[in-house]
Amino acid sequence: MSKTFNDTFLKAARGERTDYVPVWYMRQAGRSQPEYREIKEKYSLFEITHQPELCAYVTRLPVEQYNVDAAILYKDIMTPLPAIGVDVEIKSGIGPVISNPIRTLADVEKLGEIHPEEDVPYVLDTIKLLTREQLSVPLIGFSGAPFTLASYMIEGGPSKNYNKTKAFMYAEPKAWFALMDKLAEVTITYVKSQIKAGAKAIQIFDSWVGALNVQDYRHYIKPVMERIFSSLKEENVPLIMFGVGASHLAREWHDLPLDVVGLDWRLQIKEAREMGIHKTVQGNLDPAILLAPWEVIEERAKAILDQGMEQPGYIFNLGHGVFPSVNPETLKRLTSFIHEYSAQKFNR
Numbered sequence: 001m002s003k004t005f006n007d008t009f010l011k012a013a014r015g016e017r018t019d020y021v022p023v024w025y026m027r028q029a030g031r032s033q034p035e036y037r038e039i040k041e042k043y044s045l046f047e048i049t050h051q052p053e054l055c056a057y058v059t060r061l062p063v064e065q066y067n068v069d070a071a072i073l074y075k076d077i078m079t080p081l082p083a084i085g086v087d088v089e090i091k092s093g094i095g096p097v098i099s100n101p102i103r104t105l106a107d108v109e110k111l112g113e114i115h116p117e118e119d120v121p122y123v124l125d126t127i128k129l130l131t132r133e134q135l136s137v138p139l140i141g142f143s144g145a146p147f148t149l150a151s152y153m154i155e156g157g158p159s160k161n162y163n164k165t166k167a168f169m170y171a172e173p174k175a176w177f178a179l180m181d182k183l184a185e186v187t188i189t190y191v192k193s194q195i196k197a198g199a200k201a202i203q204i205f206d207s208w209v210g211a212l213n214v215q216d217y218r219h220y221i222k223p224v225m226e227r228i229f230s231s232l233k234e235e236n237v238p239l240i241m242f243g244v245g246a247s248h249l250a251r252e253w254h255d256l257p258l259d260v261v262g263l264d265w266r267l268q269i270k271e272a273r274e275m276g277i278h279k280t281v282q283g284n285l286d287p288a289i290l291l292a293p294w295e296v297i298e299e300r301a302k303a304i305l306d307q308g309m310e311q312p313g314y315i316f317n318l319g320h321g322v323f324p325s326v327n328p329e330t331l332k333r334l335t336s337f338i339h340e341y342s343a344q345k346f347n348r
């Protein structure tokens with residue numbers, strides 16, 4: 001490794017004091033970067049992820065350009081699903097589309113298991129490349145969570161209201177829980193293989209689970225999340241939870257055996273602390289703010305930092321992914337602002 005390893009992100013994730021607030025951005029490897037757009041003209045997401053050298057390069061780009069404190073593996077939450085029999089294609093401008101959606105218990109029973117070394121060797125090879133030779137910051141591995149994966153598998157694609165998913169959940173509880181069990185198994189096996197290959201932290205994306213109320217979350221989802229996090233806990237790497245529009249579930253996540261509660265922009269960090277969330281918090285600048293003039297971005301970032309830095313255990317991020325139209329210079333400037341402003345405050 002040429003540079004010394006920077007573990008600020010891992011320390012913050014574990015709730016330890018740091019010299020400054022670490023930063024990374026969801027969807028930092030992507031469409032806001034001209035180098036990435038050039039690659040995307042030639043290759044699809046799945047084609048990039050099947051080429052470990054290229055995939056490692058795409059993963060590294062934002063670390064070098066934005067000076068962020070963590071890298072996130074370039075792949076999608078759909079990546080493990082073909083291995084268990086899901087026919088998924090990522091359609092440009094739409095998202096994941098699935099041609100054999102789940103409709104019955106028999107469909108659930110047909111789903112297979114994942115064997116990461118055979119089914120997704122390219123994911124593990126990319127991680128090995130990055131963590132053994134190329135990265136000076138921790139690599140975040142990830143998986144989609146059962147509800148969010150199931151929502152695509154049942155709806156057959158992106159959805160606004162998750163009606164089919166909810167109808168399946170309420171009307172076919174036996175099939176629902178069987179599906180949650182299968183997806184928990186996939187998540188656990190897949191994530192453990194990423195950690196074994198070298199991932200230093202894990203984020204679980206339950207992006208769309210905010211569609212459920214607290215009662216349904218407790219009944220239909222929390223037990224499966226409890227099982228996943230209890231099993232992953234054995235691996236001793238920081239575990240991060242994230243979802244969109246899920247402020248009403250943040251307290252439920254906090255109960256789970258995980259290390260970091262990810263927040264979108266709807267809940268202020270001080271409100272989360274008042275709700276009793278004392279674990280590390282990650283977030284939560286509204287990604288739309290990045291399209292505003294710099295003065296507005298700085299003011300909003302400062303307001304978030306002033307709340308987040310009050311307790312140790314804070315990681316700066318956006319409340320959701322970077323939009324394609326964001327200027328890379330803005331992300332670079334924001335990272336140095338977060339680093340400098342927090343270093344000054346911490347060292348006073």
Ligand SMILES: Cc1c2[nH]c(c1CCC(=O)O)Cc1[nH]c(c(CCC(=O)O)c1C)Cc1[nH]c(c(CCC(=O)O)c1C)Cc1[nH]c(c(C)c1CCC(=O)O)C2
Binds near residue numbers: 090093148158
């Ligand atoms: C729900 C979800 C998906 N994928 C993901 C989530 C959870 C995070 C979230 O809430 O946004 C996670 C994801 N998807 C991708 C990453 C890469 C790593 C990173 O954050 O930089 C990550 C972490 C690449 C991607 N995932 C996708 C692309 C676009 C690829 C293409 O256009 O071919 C990339 C680079 C496609 C995808 N995949 C998905 C959607 C909704 C879309 C289309 C929307 C879009 O284009 O932004 C499902």
